[in-house]
Every structure is written in structure tokens, then in C-alpha cells.
Amino acid sequence: MKIKVGASSCGIAAGADRLIEILESDYSNISTEITGCIGLCYLEPIVDIYDEDNNLFRHVKVTPDDLKEIIENPKSKKTLIKKEDEDILNRQTRIVTENYGYINPEKMEDYLNTGGYKAIGKCVKNLTPKDIIEEMKIAGLRGRGGAGFPTWFKWNAALNSKNEKKYIVCNADEGDPGAFMDRSVLEGDPHRLIEGMMIAGYAIEADEGIVYVRAEYPLAIKRLQKAINDARNYGILGNNIFGIEGYNFDIKIKAGAGAFVCGEETALIASLEGERGMPRLKPPFPAQKGYLGLPTNINNVETLANVPWIINHGASKFASFGTATSKGTKLFALTGKVKKGGLVEIPMGMALREVIFELGGGIKNELEFKGVQMGGPSGGCLSKEMLDLPIDYESITKTGAIIGSGGMVVMDETNCMVNMAKFFLEFTCDESCGKCTYCRVGNKRMLEILKRITEGKGKLSDLELLEELAIKVKEGSLCGLGQTAPNPILTTLKYFKDEYLEHIEQKKCVSGTCKDLIHYIINPEKCVGCTLCSRVCPVDAIDGKVKEAHFINDDLCIKCGKCYDTCKFDAIYID
Amino acid sequence: MCCKNLKEEVELTKEQYLIIDEILNKYQDPEGNLISILQNIQNELNYIPKAVISYISKKTKIYESKIFGVVTFYSQFRMAPIGENLIMLCQGTACHVNGSEKIGETIKECLNIDVGETTDDNLFTYTNVACLGCCSLAPVMMIGDKTYGNLTNEKVIEIIKTIQEKN
Numbered sequence: 001m002k003i004k005v006g007a008s009s010c011g012i013a014a015g016a017d018r019l020i021e022i023l024e025s026d027y028s029n030i031s032t033e034i035t036g037c038i039g040l041c042y043l044e045p046i047v048d049i050y051d052e053d054n055n056l057f058r059h060v061k062v063t064p065d066d067l068k069e070i071i072e073n074p075k076s077k078k079t080l081i082k083k084e085d086e087d088i089l090n091r092q093t094r095i096v097t098e099n100y101g102y103i104n105p106e107k108m109e110d111y112l113n114t115g116g117y118k119a120i121g122k123c124v125k126n127l128t129p130k131d132i133i134e135e136m137k138i139a140g141l142r143g144r145g146g147a148g149f150p151t152w153f154k155w156n157a158a159l160n161s162k163n164e165k166k167y168i169v170c171n172a173d174e175g176d177p178g179a180f181m182d183r184s185v186l187e188g189d190p191h192r193l194i195e196g197m198m199i200a201g202y203a204i205e206a207d208e209g210i211v212y213v214r215a216e217y218p219l220a221i222k223r224l225q226k227a228i229n230d231a232r233n234y235g236i237l238g239n240n241i242f243g244i245e246g247y248n249f250d251i252k253i254k255a256g257a258g259a260f261v262c263g264e265e266t267a268l269i270a271s272l273e274g275e276r277g278m279p280r281l282k283p284p285f286p287a288q289k290g291y292l293g294l295p296t297n298i299n300n301v302e303t304l305a306n307v308p309w310i311i312n313h314g315a316s317k318f319a320s321f322g323t324a325t326s327k328g329t330k331l332f333a334l335t336g337k338v339k340k341g342g343l344v345e346i347p348m349g350m351a352l353r354e355v356i357f358e359l360g361g362g363i364k365n366e367l368e369f370k371g372v373q374m375g376g377p378s379g380g381c382l383s384k385e386m387l388d389l390p391i392d393y394e395s396i397t398k399t400g401a402i403i404g405s406g407g408m409v410v411m412d413e414t415n416c417m418v419n420m421a422k423f424f425l426e427f428t429c430d431e432s433c434g435k436c437t438y439c440r441v442g443n444k445r446m447l448e449i450l451k452r453i454t455e456g457k458g459k460l461s462d463l464e465l466l467e468e469l470a471i472k473v474k475e476g477s478l479c480g481l482g483q484t485a486p487n488p489i490l491t492t493l494k495y496f497k498d499e500y501l502e503h504i505e506q507k508k509c510v511s512g513t514c515k516d517l518i519h520y521i522i523n524p525e526k527c528v529g530c531t532l533c534s535r536v537c538p539v540d541a542i543d544g545k546v547k548e549a550h551f552i553n554d555d556l557c558i559k560c561g562k563c564y565d566t567c568k569f570d571a572i573y574i575d
Numbered sequence: 576m577c578c579k580n581l582k583e584e585v586e587l588t589k590e591q592y593l594i595i596d597e598i599l600n601k602y603q604d605p606e607g608n609l610i611s612i613l614q615n616i617q618n619e620l621n622y623i624p625k626a627v628i629s630y631i632s633k634k635t636k637i638y639e640s641k642i643f644g645v646v647t648f649y650s651q652f653r654m655a656p657i658g659e660n661l662i663m664l665c666q667g668t669a670c671h672v673n674g675s676e677k678i679g680e681t682i683k684e685c686l687n688i689d690v691g692e693t694t695d696d697n698l699f700t701y702t703n704v705a706c707l708g709c710c711s712l713a714p715v716m717m718i719g720d721k722t723y724g725n726l727t728n729e730k731v732i733e734i735i736k737t738i739q740e741k742n
Binding site for chain 1: 606607608609610611613614644645648649650651652666667668669670671672673677680704705706707708709710711712713715720722723724728
């Protein structure tokens, strides 16, 4: 018998670490391994039991008390994964995530056993840098970090930029709130990233790689560092790799220090150089003048993690997935109000509806779907009319949103879209580096307008002002952060204008989110006078005698919602 | 970050100077590695005291203004000490739509501090962070290295109580 426990950050947060402790102390005779996140985050902790004949029994939401039973009887139905949940995995196409759930990310031999590092071997023995770039062109691989720029084009520019010293940089500064695709690669299959970087390095003739990881991912840094050390000890990183004289490549990690703007290439380079992460004008492009003034190629984690697969299976196989212009698969972090949140890898071109309602199982608590936010602070909110859109770069960009790095946050009828726009703008205001006036000041002014609207002080003319400012901020900003910061406003204005109008004209927030526009009211027919609400009210705004209907004094009420959460009789409603 | 908490300029101890020297000696190019140097120092000293900035400047000839600029640019760096347990409440999109704001209110009420402040017993400091990347368990917070998911008001109170009782 063998046991594998999903132990990425999400699994550990759900209690996988405790399970591993128990397995190692009480069941030391059974081999226990950790493995990456298979993407069914809503079912964590997940324990895979392989019996003597190597049959897999996958158990979900396992508690320490369940362990004894599932080890004695792996077929035990109590925690065994349901068919419908298994189907979610079967409907996906796994390229980047093919090893999740199988290999132990902290063991190099596991990666080697899956054919790991064969792709780089094939490259250095049989392919020239130009051949590899041609493969990427046929594969149609485009940057998975947000912009969707063709990978081969960037590599080609870096290859043609002649210099003895060049760098390949991996952007693992996954700053979009609501996204964790890159974390899953770093925690679940770090050697794949190393191999991808080696191939990119070979293709542009760079002998050094740097991974810029955000500091908020301690486990990812730990696992990647271990993978790098192991690869060095094995002779796969370092000098004269594979015994080939003069073939050198090494990788180091640089931890970010918390600045969203560092996801932008030139800001990232400034940060690597120990400076404030401020973007600069392009050209010169990093391929000409990058880290330390030398030719540098920067790719996102997921982009690089696709590369070994393309070399191993062939570019045309990769290109057979997806649409005419968007090839391959894409990882999405499906979160928010979906029933089955997690990580999904789908072929490009799948419809939004299929992802949200079939892979994501639909909306929690049987509420209405309202919108989906794609692309984080640079992206936009799409409404239900767009559910049948295929997910490819062109279709999504046309709507005003972007595929972005792959965050997909689903919202239901209790989420306010004006509030969402405000939420993202607060984020970009915080993260603007302050270099361009439009981004620094324009975003602040837009935030003030949105605040006004959510407080019930908005005017109709504010909407025109918002739109005008949004377009100016887009035009007047140097980098991607400023150029895309107004997208959440523009898309909500376009697809959810009714909500803005309700806030302004009727001073109403139908979703019940904007505190200044809602009132908590007790339904006297449902209230039994249990007094619970009046006891939790922090400002004594609720009056009433025992066993008689209570009422809320709206002038005193601070809209904290404590009474609403506490009432056991659903007697309190929001108007 | 939290200017309210900015303590009067503290003198560094001899041991602290030794720690900083040791860190500086690890890097041949201190200017290019300024962020890593500051990260190491913060790990050792819990924060970046003002005196450290002057000292690094003296030792490396990097302008104080530049070091100050880097320290204040990145949200990871703080110029005031934090309590034993740093509560980082995730404010990512998924956490936001799942009610992280209310969880924040509960933490503040429970500890009687505001964002960026430290409790009087020095046990907790509460901050908000952009996204911890555990979106499917939203709302999420981290205390030290440990991540807590699917938070409810009751759960948060219990977690804080457990830590308080341990001390």
C-alpha cells in the first residue's frame, strides 16, 4: 500500500499537514508521499490510497479520524470521491498539471521517472536554438502571464540580441488577487519550471536564469529552492551539463518584496537590480537591454511550464488543442461563489458557461449568477449574456476584459458590481508606483467618484466623468498597470450600468453590499422576540420586549449586519 | 507603512550591528542586492529600524535616501516592530466576494486594534495583504507561516483565543 497526500498551500491550510504527521508517526510502515494540488481545492484535504495492485482510491475531505478506516478499508464509501467530482478532472486537458497528484514535488527522481529532463536533453543534442524557436512558433504558445504575446517572437528577439552574457527571467510575481496558477506549478512540479527555463535559456543562448517569486509564497520558494539544489547535485544545473563541454546553466531565486507593479517587465528588472520597482519606457525592450543592461528574456511560470511538454510531444500536438489563434491549454483559478472552486486546466476555446457551471458546479447556495471577473485588476467583469463566449485571447479581449493570468472570480446576486469596481480601484491606487500622473492621480479621482456613488452621493454626470477619466488614464499611463487599471470600471459601466443607475437615482444597492444604501428591517411576523439580536447589537439600536417583535432604529444602526447573521428565524431582511 | 507606530529612533545593540555586518558581508554587490539585504535584516531584527538605514548607507555608500525609498516602496518592509504573531488577512478578490471585510471587523474588535497596529501585550499585529493565493478556501488569513481557510467570525475568534491561551 502507498499513500499520497495533496500538500500544496491549499491542502495544508485544509489540514493535510496534520494528516501527514499522523501517517508518519502511526503508520510508518506505509509509504506516505506528498504531492501537488490536483485542483479540487474544495475537497481538500485529499488522500490517495494505492492498494497492493496499484488501484487508486481517492478520499476527500479526510479528517484525522477517517484515516484508520480508509487505511483498513480503502474502498470505504464515507470519504471516497464521488463520480461527479471525478468527472471534473476527466473533463480537463492536462499539460502543465499532468504530474499533479502523481509525483512528489520534493523528489527529483519522481520527475525523472516521468521522463523529466528528457526534453532539454533532446534540445541540446538534436536541436539548434532556431529549431526550438520554430517549434514554439508552430505550437503557437503565447504568454500566459496576461498579455498573450507570442513566446517564439520574444525568444527570437533575445536570440538575435548578440551578447556573451544573457539572462532568462521567470516572472513568478503572481500578484493578481484571485489567482494561484503559478503557485500551483512552483509547489506541485518545480522541476518542470526548471526544465522550461533551461530550454528557454538554451534557445536564447543564456547561461543564467533568475526566478522572481513573490514573498507571499514561502512554500513555493522552499520547494523550488530544493528542486534547484537537487538539480545542481545531479549535474543538471551547473557547468558542463550532460557532460557537454561548455554547456552551462544555473538558476537562482530572488524573492519579491510585495509590489504588484513588479509583474511588469521593466519594473521587475528594476526590482531585481535592487531598485524601487518603477517601470520605464520601452524600447529598449528587455531583449535588448534588460537585467544589468544585458539581453534578458522574461516569461511567466505557466508559459515556461508548457515548454518541456511541447518539446516532448511535438508542437503540432500542442497546437491541436485550442482555437485558431489561441493554442494549447490554460490554467484558471476558479473561485468566488462557485460550488466547486479550484484549479482547472482547459483547452482554449471552452465556453465560460461550461467552466463555471460544469467544472465549477454552478453557484453556491442556489443563488443567481451575476458576473465573472477575469484578469484581476487589469481585467473586467462579464455578465451572464457573455456566458457562451469561448475562452480565447481574442474573444475575451473584445469584451474589455482579458484572459490575464487566469483568475476567474465568480459573483452572485449578493455581490455589488459598483463595489467590485471600487475594490479593484482601491487595489490599483495602492499599487500604483506613482510615476505617471494619470495613474497616480487619475485613479484616485475615479476612486473618489466610486466612493461617492456607493455612499449614495453620486450624480448622473459622475458616470460621464468616470468614463472620460478612465479613457485618459488608459492613454496617459506608461505601463500595463495604469493602462489597464480602468478596465474594471469600464466593463462594469458597460455591462452593469443599471446597478450604477440604481445607486445614483434610487439610492439603492440591491445586492445589499453598500452599507450607506441599505436598511436592516425586522419582519414582525417572523420575529419571536428571542432578544438575541438586541444583545449582539454593538450600538443598542434594537429595541423590543421579550417574546414580542423587535424593531431596529435606523438612525442608530451602523449596518454591521451582526443582527442579520445572528437571527435564527430569518426575521431580519435587508432593504 | 504604519507611521503611527513609528517608534522614536532606537539605538542598535552591538549584537545587532554584528548581525547586520554578517548579512552585508554575504553580498559582493550590496546595491544590486539591497532588497535581499533588507529582507535578511528584517528577518533577524523583526523590522527595519531607522538606524539600520543610516548604518547600511555608511557601510556601503548607498545613499540613505535610496535605501529609504526602497524600504517604503515595498509593502513587505516595515519600520516599526510587530508583535509575536502577525495576522495577515487576505484581501484578494475571492476573499473579498466571500466576506473578508467582516472577518477584518471581527479581528479588530476581538483584539481591540486597527489595521497595522499591535496589541498591548505584543502578542498580535494585524495587517491586510493583497492575495495569499489560497482563493478556493476564501476567506483566508495567515498567522506566521500557518494558513487558515474558510473563515467565519466564530472560527477567527476561536483561532485567536487558542493562541492567547497558549501564552
